[in-house]
Amino acid sequence: MTGAGSLLPLRSRLRELRTDAFGADPAGERMARIRRSPNFADGVFRNPEGETRIRPSGSTVEFAKRFFAKEQRVRRAPTGTIPVHPTTLADLAKPPTTGLRLTWMGHSSVLAEIDGRRVLFDPVWGERCSPFAFAGPKRLHPVPLPLAALGPVDVVVISHDHYDHLDLPTIRALAATDTVFAVPLGVGAHLEHWGVPLDRIHELDWNESAKVDGLTFTATPARHFCGRGLRNQQHTLWASWVVAGPEHRIYHSGDTGYFDGFRDIGAEHGPFDATMIQIGAYSEFWPDIHMTPAEGLRAHLDLQGGAPHGVIMPIHWGTFNLAPHPWAEPGEWTKDAAQEANQAAAFPRPGEPFEPAAALPGDPWWQALSVPLAHPWRRPRPAGIRPSATPAADLDLAGDR
Numbered sequence: 001m002t003g004a005g006s007l008l009p010l011r012s013r014l015r016e017l018r019t020d021a022f023g024a025d026p027a028g029e030r031m032a033r034i035r036r037s038p039n040f041a042d043g044v045f046r047n048p049e050g051e052t053r054i055r056p057s058g059s060t061v062e063f064a065k066r067f068f069a070k071e072q073r074v075r076r077a078p079t080g081t082i083p084v085h086p087t088t089l090a091d092l093a094k095p096p097t098t099g100l101r102l103t104w105m106g107h108s109s110v111l112a113e114i115d116g117r118r119v120l121f122d123p124v125w126g127e128r129c130s131p132f133a134f135a136g137p138k139r140l141h142p143v144p145l146p147l148a149a150l151g152p153v154d155v156v157v158i159s160h161d162h163y164d165h166l167d168l169p170t171i172r173a174l175a176a177t178d179t180v181f182a183v184p185l186g187v188g189a190h191l192e193h194w195g196v197p198l199d200r201i202h203e204l205d206w207n208e209s210a211k212v213d214g215l216t217f218t219a220t221p222a223r224h225f226c227g228r229g230l231r232n233q234q235h236t237l238w239a240s241w242v243v244a245g246p247e248h249r250i251y252h253s254g255d256t257g258y259f260d261g262f263r264d265i266g267a268e269h270g271p272f273d274a275t276m277i278q279i280g281a282y283s284e285f286w287p288d289i290h291m292t293p294a295e296g297l298r299a300h301l302d303l304q305g306g307a308p309h310g311v312i313m314p315i316h317w318g319t320f321n322l323a324p325h326p327w328a329e330p331g332e333w334t335k336d337a338a339q340e341a342n343q344a345a346a347f348p349r350p351g352e353p354f355e356p357a358a359a360l361p362g363d364p365w366w367q368a369l370s371v372p373l374a375h376p377w378r379r380p381r382p383a384g385i386r387p388s389a390t391p392a393a394d395l396d397l398a399g400d401r
């Protein structure tokens with residue numbers, strides 16, 4: 001058989017390979033709403049500040065040589081067992097004394113207990129961030145506790161539909177509870193396909209808000225992209241998130257490159273008691289879509305009006321091997337950048353709860369499991385100048401690129 005008819009068996013085979021993990025494409029009224037979005041143009045969602053490179057730039061050969069080199073692979077994995085905090089349901093059942101408690105579950109998954117409610121960001125409990133159980137990046141440490149041991153969750157927040165942020169088995173488990181979902185525009189198609197009732201989904205465009213149980217959830221801009229299959233149509237939006245309660249405000253960056261919009265988000269919604277900022281899986285091969293530790297700190301300061309305030313907690317590192325840099329480098333460099341700027345920072349072990357207004361976990365637990373790490377962005381400090389006398393605006397926070 002020749003011509004168009006010969007493609008039918010191939011298309012059928014490709015459809016058979018498309019597992020449920022790929023999700024579903026937006027259609028009907030959802031797609032009509034997407035087309036009406038001010039952030040959708042020429043058939044795709046657009047990033048703030050113009051074109052964004054979503055594919056690796058530079059030489060593919062050079063990237064492959066670096067990523068697969070034996071000495072680099074050794075640096076991208078811990079030299080021992082990552083310590084996981086033995087959190088229990090009993091620990092999380094005690095209300096936070098200050099009204100705000102964060103528990104980093106690894107990567108970008110965070111349980112935030114805020115003003116009497118429980119919010120779960122980007123929950124990924126799967127063993128791999130992949131559509132297949134037999135391939136794809138595998139966890140470097142186990143999940144700190146079973147999903148059921150978290151107890152009731154009021155709202156699940158999803159930043160975008162990449163596999164390391166939107167995990168099919170995790171969503172299906174949560175769909176069986178009474179939790180509500182707050183997701184960017186278009187992502188609701190995946191959730192409905194996986195069994196989440198439409199009336200439990202708040203699907204938001206940038207700068208839209210939904211109120212749930214006394215909390216306000218606002219989808220704010222980010223600089224990234226989307227997609228779960230070979231046809232990456234850019235029909236689902238990506239977002240950062242602001243969650244505001246009667247007493248506290250927090251921010252979750254999702255995945256994003258650095259852009260000037262952090263200042264606008266901070267001016268509109270800040271300052272924040274705590275920010276959860278993506279600082280891992282960066283590379284000069286994709287500088288537009290992920291932040292370095294230095295850029296992550298700059299984003300936090302922008303969100304806080306340009307001066308140190310609240311607490312920054314680095315996320316999107318330490319759990320999956322997704323970039324050429326050493327696995328512990330994001331934590332180490334964020335620690336140093338925060339110290340340079342006199343910014344309070346939290347470095348919990350996976351599963352370790354803490355309250356931003358109380359004592360912060362600061363032990364550099366990763367150092368014992370890492371090869372020696374360079375600190376290339378630092379510039380010499382003039383003799384006699386103490387760190388507290390150096391304004392954040394004067395720090396060379398871009399030199400690690």
